[in-house]
Structure formats: structure tokens, C-alpha cells
Amino acid sequence: MADSCPLCDKLSKLPGDELVWQFPHSVAFLGSWQYHIGYCVLVSRVHATELHRLDAKVRAAFLDEMVVMSQAIDAAFKPCKMNCESLGNQVPHLHWHLFPRRADDPEKLQPVWIGFDRAERDATEKARLQSPALPRAEIVARLRDALSRTQTATV
């Protein structure tokens, strides 16, 4: 655990309204931008800044969990594409953004960040991109249902 790291802090609190699943090496949280229904952030339990700086066994397990989580999002919401992104520019603690892309998204050929950048200057756009088509609790329930078909429940 690192001092002053927002993701270490989040892991120590596990906010109930965002928590989707606890894996052995990571924790999945429901993300803010639920226009991309099912969007999750998968946070490494170990504080590390880069994938290549993780111990090889821990890294392999963390990447397996990323794939399991992507598959669950895919199974629950049938997106036309998954986007898997590890940036960490603002919070350099390893985490994956797992964005399911909607077939009816007019911007589905673009990275999601173009819309989020626009939303920073446009409150209506921000509300549109953050509003879920289903209650957030229902999205979490669907993801947990998909995960429980392949994983031992830990949430």
C-alpha cells in the first residue's frame, strides 16, 4: 500500500455501491461512465505503476482476472467490442478500464476518451455519458451473475 494513493485508499474501503467483484489479485468496481453499460475498473491489489514491474506470477494472475472480467462484461451486455486500457496517467496504480462498446453508439469507432473530454466542458453531455440505462445495482447484479458461472463467489 502506498501513501496518498487514491486506489490504495479505495481498496482499503471497498465502497459498496461500486464494488462488483473481489478477485485474488484485483478488485472490480463499476465505473462512472455507464453510457458504456457494464464499464468496470479492475484495480490491482498490489500497488505498482507498470505491468512490467509486477512479479511475473502476480502479473499473469492479474491479467487472467482482467480477461475473466472482460468475458463477464461481454456475456452480460453483449457489446459489439471490448476496449481494455491500462493508462494510469493520473493515478499511477495499475488498473484496467474495461469499456464495452455499444453497437448503437454513433462514436463506436472512436476511443471513449473523446466523449469524456467533451463532457468535461459540457454538463449535459457528462450527465448523458454517466447515466446508466439500468439502475447501477442491476448492472452489478448482472455482472455478478455472469461471473458466478465461472468464479467462486467472494462478494
Added chain:
Amino acid sequence: MADSCPLCDKLSKLPGDELVWQFPHSVAFLGSWQYHIGYCVLVSRVHATELHRLDAKVRAAFLDEMVVMSQAIDAAFKPCKMNCESLGNQVPHLHWHLFPRRADDPEKLQPVWIGFDRAERDATEKARLQSPALPRAEIVARLRDALSRTQTATV
């Protein structure tokens, strides 16, 4: 190999001016946006649209190669952060964008895509973001040198 897939086509031709390294399960090409010096695109040899649809052993090997390539970029150019992204919105054949972020980039806290989106409407900006600080051949040579310290040369 899939019909009409630009990346299957690229793998069959291996353009010499872009080729960085041939791994057993993927091939690394030098990307266009060399403002992010060392930026590579790592393309799966197998045509698949999603990571979770790859055979588990092939996937693990492909992800290991992604980590090896990230580490080589990191060793060669000492970025302040690596961004590892698998999107495939426009070309749904598995590939990783490996963007090293520069400490002197005024937009280093943002995803690279914001600048690329701006560049689509601004030729000067596009030229700035595509112009390498070193000749492209020199960038490739530095990456190969870093890779040859841990990998058996196949290029």
C-alpha cells in the same frame, strides 16, 4: 487469416520500414505517432477480435510478449508512464497500442487520443505528433537493442 483484414494483410507483408520485432505470437510495428517516441503496435499473429476469445495458452503468450515489448520501450526511452491499450474499434484484429508518455508532454495526464482527435482537424498538429525526435530507423534500432538483451533475435 481473415479476408479483408488490414492487420492480417500487414502480417503477410511485414513492411520493413515499420517492423520492429517478430515474436512467436505477435509482431511489433513502429507506430505513426512518434511524438510519443517508441510508440509501437503489437499485432497478434492469430486473427481474433477479443482477448477472451483467444485460446488460453496463446493468450498468455501474447500478453507476455506485450509486457516484454512494454519493458523494452521503457528501457529504451525512459518514459514517465506506459499506456497499454487494446481497442480494435476500427480494425477488430487483436493488437496493443503501447504508448510511452513523455515527462515533458503538457498533456501527459490525458489519453493520447485527445491529441490525435485534434490532429484530424489540424494538419500542423498532425505533423507535430507524427514527427519523430530521432530518425525512425534509429528508434527501431534502440528498441531492437533493448529487446536483444532479453530475447532471441528473430528480426
